[in-house]
Amino acid sequence: xxxxRHISLEIMRPFTMGLGLLVLVFIGFSAARQLSAAAAGQLExxxxxxxxxxxxxxxxxxxxxxxxxxxxxxAIGRLYRxxxxxxxxxxxxxxxxxLESVLKLALVVAMVTGVISxxxxxxxxxxxxxxxxxxxxxxxxxKMATGEFVNMSGSDYIFIADDLDxxxxxxxxxxxxxxxxxxxxxxxxxxxxxxxxxxxxxxxxQAEFFNGYNYLLDLKNxxxxxxxxxxxxxxxxxxxAQEQYRRKAETTLNLAQSDQPRDIAEFQWRVTTPVxxxxxxxxxxxxxxxxxxxxxxxxxxxxxxxxxxxxxxTSVVRTGIEQGRLGEFxxxxxxxxxxxxxxxxxxxxxxxxxx
Numbered sequence: 001x002x003x004x005r006h007i008s009l010e011i012m013r014p015f016t017m018g019l020g021l022l023v024l025v026f027i028g029f030s031a032a033r034q035l036s037a038a039a040a041g042q043l044e045x046x047x048x049x050x051x052x053x054x055x056x057x058x059x060x061x062x063x064x065x066x067x068x069x070x071x072x073x074x075a076i077g078r079l080y081r082x083x084x085x086x087x088x089x090x091x092x093x094x095x096x097x098x099l100e101s102v103l104k105l106a107l108v109v110a111m112v113t114g115v116i117s118x119x120x121x122x123x124x125x126x127x128x129x130x131x132x133x134x135x136x137x138x139x140x141x142x143k144m145a146t147g148e149f150v151n152m153s154g155s156d157y158i159f160i161a162d163d164l165d166x167x168x169x170x171x172x173x174x175x176x177x178x179x180x181x182x183x184x185x186x187x188x189x190x191x192x193x194x195x196x197x198x199x200x201x202x203x204x205x206q207a208e209f210f211n212g213y214n215y216l217l218d219l220k221n222x223x224x225x226x227x228x229x230x231x232x233x234x235x236x237x238x239x240x241a242q243e244q245y246r247r248k249a250e251t252t253l254n255l256a257q258s259d260q261p262r263d264i265a266e267f268q269w270r271v272t273t274p275v276x277x278x279x280x281x282x283x284x285x286x287x288x289x290x291x292x293x294x295x296x297x298x299x300x301x302x303x304x305x306x307x308x309x310x311x312x313x314t315s316v317v318r319t320g321i322e323q324g325r326l327g328e329f330x331x332x333x334x335x336x337x338x339x340x341x342x343x344x345x346x347x348x349x350x351x352x353x354x355x
Contacts, residue, residue, distance in 0.1 A: 157176055209231070317334065
């Protein structure tokens with residue numbers, strides 16, 4: 001317990017500081033983008049802060065394993081540099097006991113990372129997509145109140161209004177026009193008022209018009225139709241709303257039941273993140289070894305190279321699964337088998353056995 005506590009404290013100090021610094025850097029980057037959108041009127045300030053928090057939660061899936069890897073590297077390296085590791089070896093502590101201490105702490109960090117990856121990440125994406133959709137819908141309504149012709153939410157309807165009650169989503173003095181090129185016809189609606197769904201992301205848009213005229217114009221000059229109405233409902237095509245399925249926001253359970261390559265890749269990425277956390281931490285132990293008062297730059301460069309290589313390899317394998325070039329099995333698990341082999345090579349080297 002004394003050894004576990006000592007090594008854990010040595011690792012947690014740089015881990016806490018490093019993770020905090022990485023989170024602050026990311027928050028600064030995310031805040032610059034979201035607050036710029038808020039300043040432009042595309043988002044409310046509260047929505048911008050919510051999106052910053054959600055984006056930060058998503059990125060913890062990568063930041064935590066990375067920060068923990070370099071923290072283990074720094075902490076074990078310091079123990080070697082200050083001859084504390086030599087004292088532990090002299091007291092009969094084996095290298096396997098050191099790995100065991102790191103493993104115990106790595107499992108705790110891996111559990112937290114796994115919860116974020118499996119549950120927190122999809123929830124954060126769902127919530128952020130919803131907030132962005134609501135903000136975009138409200139921003140579209142604001143643009144429609146400027147007295148300029150606008151395209152409605154990516155559809156081929158052209159809309160203009162004289163005034164807008166933003167809370168009710170009701171426009172006054174409205175004009176709607178659409179051209180049907182295949183049929184050589186055009187439709188124009190002129191009404192005293194119209195209501196559009198303000199906060200209804202993920203559904204087809206529907207407009208309700210009150211007290212007006214609906215003109216169906218034949219561009220071949222054969223027959224025009226004029227209809228006077230008190231209440232008219234028009235369903236509008238909405239390409240953004242039709243994109244119901246967003247893979248990153250889908251629950252892990254649904255992804256596990258899917259046979260689509262992109263779903264399989266996303267599912268395996270989520271469930272293997274804790275494995276990556278543990279393997280990276282264990283590999284940092286032999287990579288951190290150095291003799292007292294000797295520069296550790298060589299070991300650090302090797303560790304950084306391995307870190308970049310491992311994440312690059314998993315990204316390449318993930319892309320191959322998404323594109324259907326690699327099968328579900330071994331999939332990403334094959335990449336981690338290679339990492340386990342690399343770990344075994346590192347811990348069985350002669351220089352690792354020497355105390």
